[in-house]
Amino acid sequence: MALVLVMAGVLWGIGAFMGTPRRMRWIMIAFLWVGVVVIHLTLPDNAPLRLSTGGSAAPWLLLGGFAVLVLAYRAVLSRLRARADDTAAIPQDAAPTGPFSATELDRYARHIVLRELGGTGQRRLKEAKVLVIGAGGLGSPVLLYLAAAGVGTIGVIDDDSVDNSNLQRQVIHTDDRIGMPKVFSAEAAMRAQNPFVTVRPYNRRLTADLASDLFAEYDLILDGTDDSATRYLVNATAVALGKPLISGALSQWEGQIALFDPARGGPCYQCIFPEAPAAGLAPSCAEAGVIGPLPGVVGSMMALEAIKLITGAGQDLRGRMLIHDALYAEHRTIRLHRRDDCPACAASRPVGVTTDDQPAA
Numbered sequence: 001m002a003l004v005l006v007m008a009g010v011l012w013g014i015g016a017f018m019g020t021p022r023r024m025r026w027i028m029i030a031f032l033w034v035g036v037v038v039i040h041l042t043l044p045d046n047a048p049l050r051l052s053t054g055g056s057a058a059p060w061l062l063l064g065g066f067a068v069l070v071l072a073y074r075a076v077l078s079r080l081r082a083r084a085d086d087t088a089a090i091p092q093d094a095a096p097t098g099p100f101s102a103t104e105l106d107r108y109a110r111h112i113v114l115r116e117l118g119g120t121g122q123r124r125l126k127e128a129k130v131l132v133i134g135a136g137g138l139g140s141p142v143l144l145y146l147a148a149a150g151v152g153t154i155g156v157i158d159d160d161s162v163d164n165s166n167l168q169r170q171v172i173h174t175d176d177r178i179g180m181p182k183v184f185s186a187e188a189a190m191r192a193q194n195p196f197v198t199v200r201p202y203n204r205r206l207t208a209d210l211a212s213d214l215f216a217e218y219d220l221i222l223d224g225t226d227d228s229a230t231r232y233l234v235n236a237t238a239v240a241l242g243k244p245l246i247s248g249a250l251s252q253w254e255g256q257i258a259l260f261d262p263a264r265g266g267p268c269y270q271c272i273f274p275e276a277p278a279a280g281l282a283p284s285c286a287e288a289g290v291i292g293p294l295p296g297v298v299g300s301m302m303a304l305e306a307i308k309l310i311t312g313a314g315q316d317l318r319g320r321m322l323i324h325d326a327l328y329a330e331h332r333t334i335r336l337h338r339r340d341d342c343p344a345c346a347a348s349r350p351v352g353v354t355t356d357d358q359p360a361a
Contacts, residue, residue: 007032099123104196108150114313121311122150128310129153131218133206133234135182136160137290138224138248140172141299142306147190147197149307154190155218157202158182169292206230211237220309222302223247228276232344235260235269239345244309245269246317248302250290253327255298258336259305259317262345266318267336270344294326 039047100108100122111117111125128151132139135158146154160182162173170182177185183201190199202214215221215237223234223245231247238245242263249256262268301322308314322333340346 099126101196104150107194107196111149116313117311121313124311125150125307126152128220129155129218130220130222130306130310131155131157131215132222132224133230134158134224134226135170135172135186136166136224136226137169137250137295138299138302139182139186140170141296142222142224142248142303143186143190144172144193145300145303146306147194147199149303150194151197151306151310153198153200153218155200155202155214156183156186157204157206157214158186159203159205165286169290169295171296206233208233208237212241215241215243218243220306221245222306224299224302226250231269232276236344239263239268244318246302246305246309248298250294250298252288253291253294254323254325255294256321256323257298257301257305257317258321259309259319261318262338264318267338268342268345271339271342272321272336274339274342291326294324297324297326 105112108122111122112119114121130146130151130153132142132146132154135143135156139156139158143154143156158181162170162178162180162182162185164175164178166173167175167178172189173182173185174189177188181201181203183203187199187201190197204210206214211233221234221238221243223231225231225234226249235245235247237243238260239262244259244261244264245268246257246259247269258269258272260266260268260271262271301324305317309316319336320333321336322331324331338345
């Protein structure tokens, strides 16, 4: 076998010395390969020429097959590059021929090539309207990743302003925006990240008289607040309007995320937490502390679940809660079940579905 490889090297060297094009040199080596394979397929097993070239056709056939795969890969890659060059040649200010401009297609290319998303999933993201409650620790990564993913309309409501103590974990805000309302700080970051999305900032506290009309404008609600009263208000309003709710929570080194969607067979937030904890039992991040990257981990998971829910990709967290323990690098998932006596969602459950998340017999 070494003899043939030496001959191939000699052919390549002679061709290079004589200035033969690379394509022609490869063709010469291909003819050498064909000759060796013919020798092995036609001569008897003990033929000297066959023994001096490896003794068997198998390795040469494998080598040929590998070369064919490499050539096929290079051909496909060349075609993709040509298509990319054609797209890049389109003027960026040209009117888009479909729902996406050329710039957007390039921006979302890594989404579009995913089998689970594709162009259809990206279009659903562009058409979606998502409301995020809170622009703090969880809201920061949620808002940034929803904007980056191309969610068409993103609302954010918060009545707080950026404080120096927020910057250890609330990565959507910057030092030069200290004192600015968080929703406007978040809006600036989201618009800078992706000018193709619509951002609706609401610089006010979520109240019962506002919640219903506000939620009605959106397809999906994400709650990243650390206030119990707000959490129960968000849940009650989402249940009443049949809106899916992705809820996240943090405490020191641990975070949790769940999808509450009783309109589609899952439990609601109050099924799992029937009553707000007594004062002092659930301290805020300011009181108990929180490790800086943890909101980024949990908030990114919330954004991921939102993208999956909008596009229909994979399996969502309906009826489950994911708990992330950052201190010991552990994940665990627990099943969640609806309560028959839940004051928030019992009356609004779809007919024909039992409380253990299985269709009624």
